[in-house]
Amino acid sequence: MDLITFKIILVVSLFALSLGVAAYSTWGERKVAAILQDRIGPNRAGPFGILQPLADGGKLFFKEGFVPQGADRFLFYVGPALTMFISLITGAVIPWGKSLSIGGSSFDIQVANIDVGVLYLIGMVSIGVYGMMIGGWASNNKYSLIGAIRASSQMISYELAMGLSLLSIILMAGSLDLNVITGSQGTGKIWGFIPADGMNWNIFYQPLAFIIFFVAAMAETNRHPFDLPECESELVNGYMTEYSSMNFGQYMFGEYVNMFISNALIVTLFFGGFNYPGINWVGENWGENIAGVLSIFAMLFKVIIGILIFMWIRWTIPRFRYDQLMHLGWKTLIPLALANLVITAAVIVFFTN
Amino acid sequence: MEKLYLPEILKGMAITMRHALEGPKGKVYSYPEQEKPRTKFWRGLHVLKRDEEGRERCTACGLCAVVCPAEAITMTAAERTRDEKHLYREEKYASVYEINMLRCIFCGLCEEACPKSAIYLTDRLVDVETNRGSFVYGKDKLVEKINERVDITARQSELQKKTVK
Secondary structure, three states: OOHHHHHHHHHHHHHHHHHHHHHHHHHHHHHHHHHHOOOOOOOOOOHHHOOHHHHHHHHHHHOOOOOOOOOOHHHHHHHHHHHHHHHHHHHHOOOOEEEEEEOOEEEEEOOOOOOOHHHHHHHHHHHHHHHHHHHHHHOOOHHHHHHHHHHHHHHHHHHHHHHHHHHHHHHHHOOOOHHHHHHHOOOOEEOOOEEOOOOOOHHHOOHHHHHHHHHHHHHHOOOOOOOHHHOOOOOOOHHHOOOOHHHHHHHHHHHHHHHHHHHHHHHHHHOOOOOOOOHHHHHHHOOHHHHHHHHHHHHHHHHHHHHHHHHHHHOOOOOOOHHHHHHHHHHHHHHHHHHHHHHHHHHHHHHOO | OHHHOHHHHHHHHHHHHHHHHHOOOOOOOOOOOOOOOOOOOOOOOEEEOEOOOOOEOOOOOOHHHHHOOOOOEEEEEEEOOHHHOOOEOOOEEEEEEEEEOOOOOOOOHHHHHOOOOOEEEOOOOOOOOOOHHHHEEOHHHHEOOOOOOOOOHHHOOHHHHHHOO
């Protein structure tokens, strides 16, 4: 099997995986919300309500999709499509598994092994702001516009904190390549002396950066408690008010795919990506394929736990007010991230001397 | 330190996790497999009762329609002929008696106002219908069948139980 075939298979399966996880995130969200609120979630559509996303998707397809009067037709369709597109292609640089050896040659389970992976991710997240701005503008509704402007200001404030906390990880790993960052978390000893096979995760070195990045990722995906742009009681859906049927479905799905990819990113950078305890031992004794398949499962397991934690936080905390949100982004997270960066740089210089 | 929000957030998350682990604690009734237990005086679907001999008690006096705050009850009176003596108690009866279930607020004032103890509210639920017209219940749905009497003794006072036949 040559590289092109493998990459095509990988792209298609990644696309299907992203959409599948996004669809079942809606089911999981309702179930988790129900369990946290002392009730049972959807349990009528199939056992445990497994077929509920199909019903939701079907409902969205059958609704009437109209364009409001005076709205810009082209931009109206482009907005949600852009959000979905950006969310999906961000998953291309994340390493999903160690490696698979098919037909004698070893393939990395990563669609695009570029050596500026982190820069690509930050860039894509920045373009994601466009999706909401265009959506809010094209609706010809001043309240949607207000929602869109609030959304975009929130997103650009938290991008800075995200980027700065990423810098400490890059300083440690020495490269922007996500494969190198994940690989460096699979070998070595924790803090230099605790022997652990495949558990040399970055969270043991950078807990503060993890907290900052986690909070910034929640703000980036417009997730509670930062979901002022799409809060359902203040701005009726913010920039999504005028959308119906599959247009709205694309915004909603785009948000869940964004959440999935953000979690994958958090896992890659801080929790060792596809490394699980014992990965090197399995790689030597049982072969590369088994280690690769197990690493895919480990990665997905960690991502799903991250998604569950996102949902758990959503149903626990009340929403931030707009000025509190901005205060947190600019006056709290950025100084903390800068301090973290300075400390990391100092420690690196100190220990390599 | 409190401005860091984190300790409060973690405490909140512990509360929700505790709720998640303890389960619904018996507060969830999966209708229609489980019915929610109602009180003795729960006001549900109406019933027009018959007396011991099987004659309808309602005389179409109109007091229930007058007292109804939602104006849900309408009726048309008719005179009893000689052949219908076994069907109705007095000479006046209701030929058409309709309650609009969409307007009814289930307050029970009609039950309190009736001088003949003819109308009571039971603990049955109003069924689902697919159009607005089907919600206007006529005598066919409200009058109890002769063989399947609806038991409302739990709602009656001691005096009522002795005097009403």
